[in-house]
Amino acid sequence: MSHPAASLDHIRRSVPQIREELGVAPVPVRAIRDPAIYALEKERLFKKVWLKVATAWELPNPGDYKVKEMPVADTSVLIVRGKDGRIRAFHNVCTHRGNKVVPNSDFESFGRARANVLSCRFHGWVFSTEGPLKSVPLQDHFGQIDTACLGLRPIACDEWQGFVFINFDPEPAQSLADYLGDFGALFGGYPYHESTTAFRYSTVLECNWKVALYAFSEGYHVPTIHAGSLPGFRGIEHSDFKLMGPHASSTIYGAGMDAAPSTQKFAGILHGSECHKPRPDLLPPAINPERRADFQFELPNIFPNLLIHLASGCGYPGMSYFTHQFWPLDHGRTLWEGINYFRPAENAAERAAQIHVNALHRNAWLEDTATMEDTFTGIMSGAIDDMQLMDQEFLIRHAALTLDRHLEEVD
Amino acid sequence: MTDIALPAGFQDLEPLAARWARPTENERNAIRLSAAPGDFVDFDALMAPRLEALLAHLATLPARPEDPADYNALLLAAAFAEAAPHHELYGDSAQVPFSFDARRFTPDHGTEAT
Numbered sequence: 232m233s234h235p236a237a238s239l240d241h242i243r244r245s246v247p248q249i250r251e252e253l254g255v256a257p258v259p260v261r262a263i264r265d266p267a268i269y270a271l272e273k274e275r276l277f278k279k280v281w282l283k284v285a286t287a288w289e290l291p292n293p294g295d296y297k298v299k300e301m302p303v304a305d306t307s308v309l310i311v312r313g314k315d316g317r318i319r320a321f322h323n324v325c326t327h328r329g330n331k332v333v334p335n336s337d338f339e340s341f342g343r344a345r346a347n348v349l350s351c352r353f354h355g356w357v358f359s360t361e362g363p364l365k366s367v368p369l370q371d372h373f374g375q376i377d378t379a380c381l382g383l384r385p386i387a388c389d390e391w392q393g394f395v396f397i398n399f400d401p402e403p404a405q406s407l408a409d410y411l412g413d414f415g416a417l418f419g420g421y422p423y424h425e426s427t428t429a430f431r432y433s434t435v436l437e438c439n440w441k442v443a444l445y446a447f448s449e450g451y452h453v454p455t456i457h458a459g460s461l462p463g464f465r466g467i468e469h470s471d472f473k474l475m476g477p478h479a480s481s482t483i484y485g486a487g488m489d490a491a492p493s494t495q496k497f498a499g500i501l502h503g504s505e506c507h508k509p510r511p512d513l514l515p516p517a518i519n520p521e522r523r524a525d526f527q528f529e530l531p532n533i534f535p536n537l538l539i540h541l542a543s544g545c546g547y548p549g550m551s552y553f554t555h556q557f558w559p560l561d562h563g564r565t566l567w568e569g570i571n572y573f574r575p576a577e578n579a580a581e582r583a584a585q586i587h588v589n590a591l592h593r594n595a596w597l598e599d600t601a602t603m604e605d606t607f608t609g610i611m612s613g614a615i616d617d618m619q620l621m622d623q624e625f626l627i628r629h630a631a632l633t634l635d636r637h638l639e640e641v642d
Numbered sequence: 643m644t645d646i647a648l649p650a651g652f653q654d655l656e657p658l659a660a661r662w663a664r665p666t667e668n669e670r671n672a673i674r675l676s677a678a679p680g681d682f683v684d685f686d687a688l689m690a691p692r693l694e695a696l697l698a699h700l701a702t703l704p705a706r707p708e709d710p711a712d713y714n715a716l717l718l719a720a721a722f723a724e725a726a727p728h729h730e731l732y733g734d735s736a737q738v739p740f741s742f743d744a745r746r747f748t749p750d751h752g753t754e755a756t
Binding site for chain 1: 690697702705730731732741742746749750752
């Protein structure tokens with residue numbers, strides 16, 4: 232941990248400071264409602280800023296690749312670990328005539344390149360996993376061809392703590408480290424890479440991407456929306472507000488809930504395990520700096536579309552952290568991805584307990600996602616022009632202001 | 643599924659395993675979503691008193707047991723892990739009340755088949 236808590240004092244905000252800095256006025260819903268805003272978001276936001284697209288542990292070996300469809304950038308992206316061990320990103324486009332090098336039918340898929348090359352199925356052009364064009368069938372039948380210039384088209388790619396980010400701007404205005412800024416310092420140092428057991432869910436929501444993002448960006452809804460899956464959740468406190476340039480974060484504390492009998496038994500397995508028990512000592516020092524026993528998780532919005540909830544086993548039993556991402560497919564359609572991360576189970580009882588905890592959280596997500604299409608329908612109806620936001624919804628206010636700033640910038 | 647063996651000491655739970663134990667989350671979801679309220683009541687009544695013993699047995703096994711009976715024991719525990727909240731929290735409803743349509747969620751757990 233290279234960043235002592237004290238060095239991040241400048242990101243902390245009290246409620247009065249949040250109100251002073253971000254304002255208290257209702258926030259217009261136009262950015263959600265207006266399809267023209269989405270067109271601007273594609274060009275001025277999603278094609279300009281760093282976006283998390285993978286984790287290094289998804290691609291552990293040279294030749295491992297992931298293909299991710301990204302309609303928000305009008306492209307398909309190939310993320311691949313080269314023979315040299317480095318992860319790179321390319322447009323998944325053959326430089327011959329534009330076919331996908333790796334065909335796929337889902338929003339994302341995985342594979343492994345044999346002999347560290349990828350071959351386009353259309354005419355057999357072969358590319359190194361590091362990008363260069365290696366061979367062209369019947370090359371001497373081309374009257375003119377410069378294979379040295381026909382490698383896979385690269386996309387800026389970098390890693391933070393094993394999370395792989397890309398930037399579609401050919402010359403990004405900032406490095407990834409600069410873009411993440413104090414967020415990188417706040418969240419850095421946790422052993423994310425050790426939690427390789429992932430339970431991933433996705434769905435296509437008929438709503439604007441910000442409706443889904445905002446729904447997961449506050450704790451105000453917990454006592455109502457989650458009355459079924461989190462009964463008797465006591466003493467919820469959403470505090471420790473932090474502002475970090477385009478990113479923001481805060482902490483969810485809670486005194487616990489009325490755990491059902493089965494949950495008590497499954498949780499007992501994980502809490503009794505050295506590997507899965509609550510590990511507040513592993514939290515970066517500026518997160519829950521007082522090491523309060525009722526810490527549940529840190530909730531940041533990494534602008535524009537990533538949430539990493541860091542729990543270190545202190546919230547949902549055994550859960551290391553969980554992430555959300557919100558990928559626009561169109562103005563009114565969003566691919567939501569939620570992933571629960573655990574350390575690998577060391578025995579079958581731990582595996583069953585993880586399945587239970589994952590199911591509880593998946594069910595809570597079913598409660599969350601139930602609101603989103605209704606919210607979007609309501610906003611599109613024109614019945615309201617503004618959102619009324621309380622203090623615990625400051626991540627929404629901050630994200631909306633940050634978005635406005637990006638859209639106002641003139642190229 | 644009519645023939646699903648469990649380890650010694652748990653063979654009385656084999657009818658439950660035949661009804662509920664499946665290797666993938668999608669298969670378990672399908673069974674759960676088609677279950678009647680009484681199915682959740684029965685599952686809980688028979689399984690809850692044995693859960694601690696079953697977990698104690700599973701704790702002696704690798705995360706992916708090789709022995710078929712032990713593997714079936716894990717699948718039974720997994721089925722109960724996912725079904726128990728429907729009895730304990732959701733009033734024996736197959737759906738999570740006031741929720742998104744669970745069939746629209748797509749699970750993808752990496753190397754673990756779903």
